[in-house]
Amino acid sequence: MPTYTPPTKDMQYLLHDVLNVSARDIPGYDELDRDFTNAILEEAGKLATNVLQPLNTVGDAQGCTLENGVVRTPEGFKAAYDEMRAGGWTGLDMDPEYGGQGMPNIMLTSTGEMFSAANMAFQMYNGLTHGAMSAIHAHGSEAQKATYLPKMIAGDWSGTMNLTEPQCGTDLGLIRTKAEPQDDGTYAITGQKIWISAGEHDMTDNIIHLVLAKIPGGPEGVKGISLFIVPKFIVNEDGSLGERNALSCGGLEHKMGIHGNATCVMNYDGAKGYLIGEVNKGMRAMFTMMNEARLAVGTQGYAQGAVAYENALGFALDRLQGRDVTGVKAPEKAADPIIVHPDVRRNLMDQKSFVEGARAFAFWGATLIDEAHRNNSKEAEDMISLLIPVLKGFLTDKGFETTVLAQQTLGGSGFTQEWGLEQFVRDARITMIYEGTNGIQSLDLVGRKLGLNGGKTVMDFFALVKGFIKENEGNADLKTGFLDPLKTASKDLQAAGMYFMAEGMKNPNNALSGSYDFMHLFGHVCLGLMWAKMAKASMAALDAGDTDTEFHETKIATGRYYMARQLPMTGTHLARITSGAEPVMALEAANF
Structure with a gap:
């Protein structure tokens, strides 16, 4: 059974000895003294270790099920989500005006690493909601923000991002989903979206889908794409939930990993949608949060490497095989622990040096996002835009490679389900694919x-x-x-x-x-x-x-x-x- 120990000491070292966050001239950073960040990280670590990590293998083994249009998440997921929601973690960095705690992105990134390392499939439900909230906050009308953000920030409702269709992924100009204007100012959304993470599940009362679609008669290609809010249940004027919208989960994908997350085929059959932002400016609205989303995926990548390394190290310290060529190290035992062997050391050092360097890189990236948003710094915005492809691409490539190295440390044991390393390999693989x-x-x-x-x-x-x-x-x-x-x-x-x-x-x-x-x-x-x-x-x-x-x-x-x-x-x-x-x-x- 794999273990997880939150790296709070290393995180504190990065925050205060390397990045010196509390002295940075960024609004909100003056509150990030050692005691405050330690309290946040310790509580997040407890949630990750005691609640999320024990469900990681459960989610992998059980997966999600679709019955009569209803998706059931693995046993224990809903209770864990309720605990996360009660702790305010779903709105950690969101606008206090709508119920969020208003913390900087650096705290979202550090706690997000722990949640992803403990249970990546579970944390994805929060990640998709965060992206949807960010888009609504940046581009929604005042009425839209008042209607959706408080419930989403509180965790009562979740959110998704609907981009991909069967015939197109990267080239979104080829999408076919239509948005027909209606007399009441809404739009009838018709089409199919695939690979929609958290598209349907049983953990929240409502799911707020953000859907890319084309209004007939608009420009060709990406210039004719608009973005729409399409709730699972229509929200009445008083905030209560009304009728079920004309959308459904048409199937669940059978995947290599992240089994605990519901990856859905979503069918929209004239569903009621509400334009968010400007007509034909959907790509701009959708990509508002892309820097944050891709940093989060980069964090997922090295987080899987981090938990894999922890378990590989534990194995190497205990597994007895062979003797140190320079002299016996454990004469009272039948053999020495394999960590004495240079090639095992090389393997572990590759893992350790990447994980700790990647964490520092991701934390630096988060400070740039905070500087860009909180100081309205164009220089910081440009620098993080330059670095984001590297943060996402390099950290996920090497994060996956690190899980494979950790699996190799265990030899044959790493190939079996019992030890858990093969799940880290399978779960990490998606980070190299999604979000571009x-x-x-x-x-x-x-x-x-x-x-x-x-x-x-x-x-x-x-x-x-x-x-x-x-x-x-x-x-x-x-x-x-x-x-x-x-x-x-x-x-x-x-x-x-x-x-x-x-x-x-x-x-x-x-x-x-x-x-x-x-x-x-x-x-x-x-x-x-x-x-x-x-x-x-x-x-x-x-x-x-x-x-x-x-x-x-x-x-x-x-x-x-x-x-x-x-x-x-x-x-x-x-x-x-x-x-x-x-x-x-x-x-x-x-x-x-």
Whole structure:
């Protein structure tokens, strides 16, 4: 049976020793002192450990069932949801005007990691509602916000996002769902949506669907898409629930993982819908919350890696097999624990160095979202927009890889259901696909984000890295193990960008063929920067006489491992990028 221990100590270290949140000039951050954030994280950790984690294997084994149009969630899910709702977790960062607690995104990200690590399928119900709430808050009318947000924030109602249809996913311009205008100002929504997470379930009284559809006679493609609120039950003027809307769950998907989440085929048969935002501006409204949503998916990715690593480590400390080649370590036992073996250590260090670096990267991303929204900072908005494809794509790719490494640590036991590692692998796999496949993330990064503000934003990133290196080059301990490797990796990233500029205009495929490698190259540089910042913080803590020497020395050693064993991958990615499109495009389609 797998275990989960919330990493509250590491989170506190990031918040206060590395990011220094309480001193940041961002509204609401002055309240984030150590005692306050510790109280939030400790309570979230208890909920994750005591309530959500025991249901993870239950949800995986039972899945959801569809009976006469009603979806039943796994045993215990509704009670767990009621407990989460009672604790106010469903509205943690939402507007206090509508009943939310108004906390910064950094707290949503940190608690969200714990909830996802404990039970990813369960946390997805909250994640979809959060996205719907954000869209309504940003684009809804005052009446719409007053009607839907209080109930959704309180957790009485949940929400979904309806984009994909059988014939289209990424290319939403091909959607066929129609929105026919009605005399009363509403719209009749007709069409089918697929892969709708939490589309139907038994945990809330109402489900507020946000549906992309086309009004007949509008522009072709994505320019003709509008966004509609389509509630499962019509909400009366007094706030009570009225008749059932003309929508239904037509089936549940049978999936590789996240069995505890209801992934639905949703049928709309002239359902009553309410336009949100402007006509034909649905894509803009839907993508308002995309930075936050993709950061949340990146967090899911490394969170599965984190819980998988915890269980792999526990196994490696206990499993007896073979002897240490340098000398017996447990003479009283029949064999030594497998953690004595260098290749097992390599495996575990790959996991540990990624998870802790990824957590720092995600937390930094959350502070940028807070700065963008709370300070109305265009610079922060542009920087997080640049980094989001990397946060989503790199962290989920490597998060999945980490679950596989953890599974490998257990050998044959990792392949069996009893130990739980195979569930982490299966659950993590979806993070590389939804909210835009990672291939799409890489194309977004190279095709759109590198050119943001005429290239100024990516140059700002390079300046940020260069500035950190220059500011700390007098620190000899930091320079050799951290700053020098970071400088080399950053130069690789800049060289890749220059290659795209020089060759992409001649042949766009030269850039697009290297986009995936560029996303990973960028990700390694970001984690290298995070490890350099963590090493600086831990070295400073040790110099200041911090008594927790084991924690800080472990942090520095883990960072040195990443810089020495993982960061050099930037050279490999650069070599792949500069090979151009020819090796990728050489075969005719018929020759594959």
